[in-house]
Amino acid sequence: MSDNLRPDEAARALDEVRQRQANVIEATMIPAWFYGAVGASNVALAVGLDVGGTVAVATGAVLFGLGIAGSVGWVTIGAQRAQLRNDLLGPLGILAIVALPALVVGVSVPVGFAAEAAGWRYPATAGTLVGLVLMLVGGPVLNRLLRRIMLANRTGSRLGAPR
Amino acid sequence: MSGSGFNDLIHAPTRLSIVSLLAATEWSDFKFIRDSLGMSDSALSKQLTTLEEAGYVEIRKGFVGKRPRTSVRLNQTGRTAFEQHVAALQEIVARAGASVIPGR
Numbered sequence: 001m002s003d004n005l006r007p008d009e010a011a012r013a014l015d016e017v018r019q020r021q022a023n024v025i026e027a028t029m030i031p032a033w034f035y036g037a038v039g040a041s042n043v044a045l046a047v048g049l050d051v052g053g054t055v056a057v058a059t060g061a062v063l064f065g066l067g068i069a070g071s072v073g074w075v076t077i078g079a080q081r082a083q084l085r086n087d088l089l090g091p092l093g094i095l096a097i098v099a100l101p102a103l104v105v106g107v108s109v110p111v112g113f114a115a116e117a118a119g120w121r122y123p124a125t126a127g128t129l130v131g132l133v134l135m136l137v138g139g140p141v142l143n144r145l146l147r148r149i150m151l152a153n154r155t156g157s158r159l160g161a162p163r
Numbered sequence: 164m165s166g167s168g169f170n171d172l173i174h175a176p177t178r179l180s181i182v183s184l185l186a187a188t189e190w191s192d193f194k195f196i197r198d199s200l201g202m203s204d205s206a207l208s209k210q211l212t213t214l215e216e217a218g219y220v221e222i223r224k225g226f227v228g229k230r231p232r233t234s235v236r237l238n239q240t241g242r243t244a245f246e247q248h249v250a251a252l253q254e255i256v257a258r259a260g261a262s263v264i265p266g267r
Binding site: 010016027082 | 246
């Protein structure tokens with residue numbers, strides 16, 4: 001059949017391949033709100049710990065637990081639809097995934113200790129608020145980067161360059 | 164005209180969509196494929212059976228709790244055939260030049 005296939009038909013087929021793979025990548029991405037939900041859960045726990053007292057700590061812990069369980073549960077259920085090929089991410093993608101939590105911890109923990117050393121009343125809250133901002137900004141950036149990497153690594157991404 | 168990688172079985176429009184989707188995943192849930200491609204259960208089952216008989220996909224049926232679940236995986240044979248097919252398509256396009264390449 002390839003003998004009869006016109007170049008424009010082949011191009012349309014390649015476009016279909018790329019589009020389908022892009023759709024799968026998009027459908028299985030971690031939603032942007034996930035990062036904010038995790039960051040906000042940390043803030044809730046930190047506020048409880050900073051305020052102190054059984055009620056505050058318990059409330060913070062419950063909110064933290066609900067926030068983490070809810071957001072991770074949602075993402076886990078979504079991940080049961082399909083699992084993306086591991087090699088789509090490549091080393092750079094894995095590095096980016098590790099880098100975001102490393103950045104959040106690496107910045108928010110020192111901020112918390114610095115706030116405590118400066119005598120702030122809510123040092124853990126300060127640290128986790130910085131972490132929340134980093135998650136809110138960094139999460140979508142990470143998603144965009146991962147999307148770009150995976151689209152570049154999908155089959156047929158090098159259109160017109162026979163492999 | 165083209166190299167030997169062109170695959171008539173994969174090139175059929177619906178199967179090309181299915182295999183393209185599967186090629187991006189380790190495995191996919193039957194319902195996910197069905198909904199993504201807007202197909203009926205029976206139409207998708209028929210195409211998957213064709214691909215399974217060709218030795219390109221593995222279909223696993225199991226349960227998540229009490230709910231039945233069917234997952235589909237493009238095996239190495241299918242992945243190789245798909246990559247060769249894509250390469251054959253790219254070769255056809257490349258020979259014709261960039262004028263036929265649709266936008267990304």
